[in-house]
Amino acid sequence: MDLQMIAYLAELGKLHFSNEEMEEMAVQMTNIIEIMDTVKEIDITYDAEADNKNVYLNDLRVDQKQDSLCTEKILQNAVNDQNCFVVPKVVE
Amino acid sequence: MQIIKIMEITKLNIRDLRKMLDEKQISAPELTKIYLDRIAKYDKNIQSYISVVEERAMKDAESAQEKINNGSASPLCGIPLAIKDNICTDGVRTTCSSKMLENFIPPYNATVIEKLISQNIVMLGKVSMDEFAMGGSTQTSAFAKTKNPYNLSCVPGGSSGGSAASVAASLAAASLGSDTGGSIRQPSAFCGVTGLKPTYSRVSRYGLIAFASSLDQIGPIAKNAHDCGIILNAIAGYDPHDGTASKSNTMDYTSKIGNPIKGLKIAIPKEFYADGIESEVKEKVLEAAKVYESMGAELVECSMPSLKYAVAAYYLISSAEASSNLSRYDGIKYGHRSQIGDDYNELICNSRSEGFGEEVKRRILLGNYALSSGYYDAYYGKALALKQKISAEYDAIFEKCDVILTPTTPSVAYGIHENISDPVKMYQADICTVTVNIASLPAISTTCGYNKNNMPIGMSIVVKKFDEAKIIQVADAFEKKFTTIEPLL
Numbered sequence A: 001m002d003l004q005m006i007a008y009l010a011e012l013g014k015l016h017f018s019n020e021e022m023e024e025m026a027v028q029m030t031n032i033i034e035i036m037d038t039v040k041e042i043d044i045t046y047d048a049e050a051d052n053k054n055v056y057l058n059d060l061r062v063d064q065k066q067d068s069l070c071t072e073k074i075l076q077n078a079v080n081d082q083n084c085f086v087v088p089k090v091v092e
Numbered sequence B: 001m002q003i004i005k006i007m008e009i010t011k012l013n014i015r016d017l018r019k020m021l022d023e024k025q026i027s028a029p030e031l032t033k034i035y036l037d038r039i040a041k042y043d044k045n046i047q048s049y050i051s052v053v054e055e056r057a058m059k060d061a062e063s064a065q066e067k068i069n070n071g072s073a074s075p076l077c078g079i080p081l082a083i084k085d086n087i088c089t090d091g092v093r094t095t096c097s098s099k100m101l102e103n104f105i106p107p108y109n110a111t112v113i114e115k116l117i118s119q120n121i122v123m124l125g126k127v128s129m130d131e132f133a134m135g136g137s138t139q140t141s142a143f144a145k146t147k148n149p150y151n152l153s154c155v156p157g158g159s160s161g162g163s164a165a166s167v168a169a170s171l172a173a174a175s176l177g178s179d180t181g182g183s184i185r186q187p188s189a190f191c192g193v194t195g196l197k198p199t200y201s202r203v204s205r206y207g208l209i210a211f212a213s214s215l216d217q218i219g220p221i222a223k224n225a226h227d228c229g230i231i232l233n234a235i236a237g238y239d240p241h242d243g244t245a246s247k248s249n250t251m252d253y254t255s256k257i258g259n260p261i262k263g264l265k266i267a268i269p270k271e272f273y274a275d276g277i278e279s280e281v282k283e284k285v286l287e288a289a290k291v292y293e294s295m296g297a298e299l300v301e302c303s304m305p306s307l308k309y310a311v312a313a314y315y316l317i318s319s320a321e322a323s324s325n326l327s328r329y330d331g332i333k334y335g336h337r338s339q340i341g342d343d344y345n346e347l348i349c350n351s352r353s354e355g356f357g358e359e360v361k362r363r364i365l366l367g368n369y370a371l372s373s374g375y376y377d378a379y380y381g382k383a384l385a386l387k388q389k390i391s392a393e394y395d396a397i398f399e400k401c402d403v404i405l406t407p408t409t410p411s412v413a414y415g416i417h418e419n420i421s422d423p424v425k426m427y428q429a430d431i432c433t434v435t436v437n438i439a440s441l442p443a444i445s446t447t448c449g450y451n452k453n454n455m456p457i458g459m460s461i462v463v464k465k466f467d468e469a470k471i472i473q474v475a476d477a478f479e480k481k482f483t484t485i486e487p488l489l
Helices: A003-012 A019-041 A048-052 A071-075 B003-009 B014-022 B028-046 B054-069 B111-118 B161-168 B185-191 B225-235 B279-294 B307-328 B344-355 B358-371 B377-400 B423-428 B434-438 B468-479
Strands: B049-052 B080-084 B122-127 B174-178 B194-197 B218-222 B265-269 B298-302 B403-407 B443-450 B456-462
Touching (some): A019 B358, B028 B054, B028 B080, B028 B122, B111 B225, B161 B174, B161 B185, B185 B456, B225 B468, B279 B443, B279 B468, B307 B377, B307 B423, B307 B434, B358 B377, B443 B468, B456 B468
Parallel strands (some): B080 B122, B265 B403
Antiparallel strands (some): B194 B443, B403 B456
16 A cells, blocks of 8 residues: 555545654555455455345434433543533634 | 451442442442542552542432432442443533543433432443544543553453453452444453443433544443342333433343243454354353353354454444534534634634544544545445445345354553554454444343453354343353452552
8 A cells, every 4th residue: 555545545644744754554455455355256246135135224213302411511532611511613 | 447448349240249338338438439549549550430529428328328228229229320421411521531621510411320320320430432432442541541450561452441440350249331333242261250231222322422422322330240230120221311312122031041042142343252262262152152062052153254344344334423523613602612713713723622632633634535535435335335235135144143252452452552553453453343243132141251451252142132131141140150360459
């Protein structure tokens, strides 16, 4: 796997790597993909219909109003102020 | 209380502890204190716990004692348990062994915790694991790199390494773990304890921090199969909070214990006993098969031709799901937030890059690769096709046999510095466990022997979906004929 592909996958995953980390990751991912390539040896096709035949979309719970978590508890793990999440200013 | 009695109490199984508590030979607070003292004494070396919650544990114990006193104790009332640190506990830090969730305090309980609380368990604390349950060594934990109680220079396995090590070292009577590709069974094998991965959907995943949602399943780790059954009785069942939870009826999973093994057909799939498996491991598992044969079971040779593709299929599916599940960690709503970042995109990238460890990043890259345009059909699509093929191969075996017997791991626990830097080697070590998750089946690992250095060897028993009572029956039958060796701490 080349550095360009690593950079593309990192961008998709919202991850930063230093140049040195990119080089190391390229070697490791090349070895990992070699194992993953074994799935190409077998000639089979996924049957989506077979997988979904037992899914009953009408088997849903009743749409009822229920108690939810209180605002204080939801915000306890985040930077917050006046019952809002606080994020850096990104609009000038 | 005599000193000898204190030392022996933590070696007891849940049923014996239940008897002592009910007969008032010991109170729940006294029992809890014994475990907390033992954790303080031994866990500095083992490092199975990330958080020990002494104050809460003593309060839990007092509530349990009230139930015992008024004669309304449930089977797990007053029993001290450890909980894997990816299971949400209201008000108790739940880190998933990641810097990303270092300070995360869940605002709710996972359904399994609610169910255990309703039985008045005593929660001793949260135990270590591989970061986001990705790994088989517990050495990717950002906070507690757990050691194997049988040999502190060896890994305890993973990802539920803290759950298995805490039970093996008698630092908890039992624990909860989670299993996505073997994370309950493999550490149970390495640490000489019994771990049960239930059928996918048997136990609610609500409140389990997601790794790969189509494979994740919570289950017990305990001193024996009977104890696993008692815990499964408490945590199994439908949950409206989990759309994948099964509505099928639960049962008493210990009800088949003691039924004769005579006539049981045990499948021995030859691919699980091939060259990559250490000879001592093969030997002990096949000796266990002979023990079953001596009880009247019939051994049936069979085959699972797709096993050679299983590791690839597992890593493609699980990493694809993980890359999606982990996209929620953006440093905004909860989780680690970087101090560096002038715009939204930079803040997210820095938060994720600082918060996730190396193995998690590798899985995100692999998942993104498998799902990328141009690669999707060749990798993810093919992995899903293999999932169907492997499931069909299991179905074919179960047409002729009742249970399947395999090694749990290709080797015994390895040295802490071996394999860790080689992800490929680590992934390939999952060969014996991943097919069970791929096929959504239940399986148990129990100790079947020790190698020449007294390191435990585990065997796995696999059955049809929702037949956990049979697994417990079959594992228990062997355990009653087998003498375990306790780790020397």
